[in-house]
Amino acid sequence: MKHATFKNRYALVGTGHRGTGMWGKGLLKGWSDHVELVGICDLNTLRAERSREMMNSTAPIYADLDEMLARHQPDTVIVCTRDSDHDEIIVKALAAGANVVSEKPLTTTVDKIHRILDAEKASGKRVDVSFNYRFAPLSARIKELILSGAIGTVTSVDFQWFLDTTHGAAYFRRWHAYEGSSGGLFVHKATHHFDLLNWFLDADPVSVSALASQRKYGKAGPFRSTRCKGCPHAGECEFFFDITKNDYLSALYEDPSNIDGYVRDACVYREDIDIPDTMSAVVRFSNGVQATYSLNTYMPIEGHDLAINGTHGRLEIRQYHRQPWTEPPADEILVIRNFGGVERIWVPHYSGGHFGGDDRLRDALFKPGTPDPLGQRAGSRAGAMSVLTGLAAVQSSRQGGRDVRIADLATIA
Structure with missing residues (x-):
């Protein structure tokens, strides 16, 4: 039966x-x-x-x-x-x-x-x-290489994340553009990246020093309106977005905006935008690792560069998403060993959102018995530590890059 x-x-x-x-x-x-x-x-x-x-x-x-x-x-x-x-x-x-x-x-x-x-x-x-980037095949392969000791003990990390003029601008059209709603991109977006660092290193952040500024959007813009629809600058604005050409977003946001006033095509140059668009940070970890991090939101490319340095070598990673040249059908990892040559690993892109990460996350959450040998499923503590890293970065950036200790913000068991 x-x-x-x-x-x-x-x-x-x-x-x-x-x-x-x-x-x-x-x-x-x-x-x-x-x-x-x-x-x-x-x-x-x-x-x-x-x-x-x-x-x-x-x-x-x-x-x-x-x-x-x-x-x-x-x-x-x-x-x-x-x-x-x-x-x-x-x-x-x-x-x-x-x-x-x-x-x-x-x-x-x-x-x-x-x-x-x-x-x-x-x-x-x-x-x-929902830290789906942990479940992306590229992230899983990086974690496996670190655990295998391929580069010895990790000592430092260089992490650059690029948001292009489509993805990056979208945050400044939406409610994310206000710190009161999103915490700013050091919290909303970088929570993914800080969590990846915490997970890769199997360590807690100890302190953060950061700088941040608004260089492209908000008050930095050359002109402004309320929203793209009906904007008098539509013909000259490089960020003009015609929501009427997107049936999906129009259905979810355009008519419903008559109820709550929330539009999905707000002007990216609104003067009341209060979050930075150009960010960098140095994070120190409980195991002695030091990491540099940057997030830029108006780039001609989308994706990230990551270098993980160890006592016996280095991992160099390029994650390809959108770029103005032919894109390979896979992400690249170089395993560069001290005195031992170079190994190139290609990690194919899988179907589904976030290169297959979304599907694997849903499996982990809703398919009973799904194995988790890499500890990819993330609970509230992981969520808390990544947010605290972002909050420390926000505080530091307001204080001219002063070092902010996580323990001075909160103690998480």
Whole structure:
């Protein structure tokens, strides 16, 4: 006799681009044997209705989180709202007896970190953070090489991340452009990169010194309007974005903007944008490793360069995403050994978002028995440490690059 497969009854909170795609349509399509969507929550019910249609779901829609949790008692709540709202939703979900999957970053302030960790401990449930870059095949291969001792003991890291004029500008069109909502890109975007460092090195950050400035967007722009739609500068603006040509984003954001006022094509040169677009940092780790890091948001290329130095050699990594020359169908790792020549490793790009990382993350979270030999699944502590690295960088950058100790911000067991 064939036994029925347990299905994880999950609720989705936040029906923007990521919630609708990764945790809605994508999860229901590829993991239908393992999950069942029982509720959708969004303050903008028109956006939620559009999202549900895209998901091909019949799950009920709620504007009230408490009502949804009480009626459906989901096994898991997936949080895809603005970063600054994560803590409120996570704490309520845990209190209702659900496990939580939070989009990155875990949250945006030290107080909110403590609130989440305390609630998780009291509930006996688990909070996972969607660090899908850990699951990308390139990241997994780097971790394997470090664990194998291919370059000896790691001593330092140089990490450069490039956001191109499509991806980078998008953050300045959206709510991410305000520190109160996202924590800034040292928190929102760099949380991925700081987590990769923490995971690669199997160590905690100890201190951060950082510099940051606004050089391209916001007040640095040559002119400005409210949004791209109807902008008098459309013909001369290099960042003009016609949302009417994107059916997906139009459905999720254009008509729904009449309800909440949130538009997806806000001007990247708005004077009230308060986050930097050009960032660099030095991070010191508990195992003695020192890492340099930079993030630039208006580049002609997308991807990252990473060099990991060790006592017996060096790893050089180039991750190819978008660039104005022919792109190889794989990412490149050079294993350069002291006195031992060079080994070139090509890591193929896999299907699915983030080079296959999204699919592997969903497997880890929702397919019972999925092995995790590299420790890729990330809990609340990992989420907290990456956010603290970003918060330390923000504080340091405001103080002219002064060294900021993580322990002075928070103590995480």
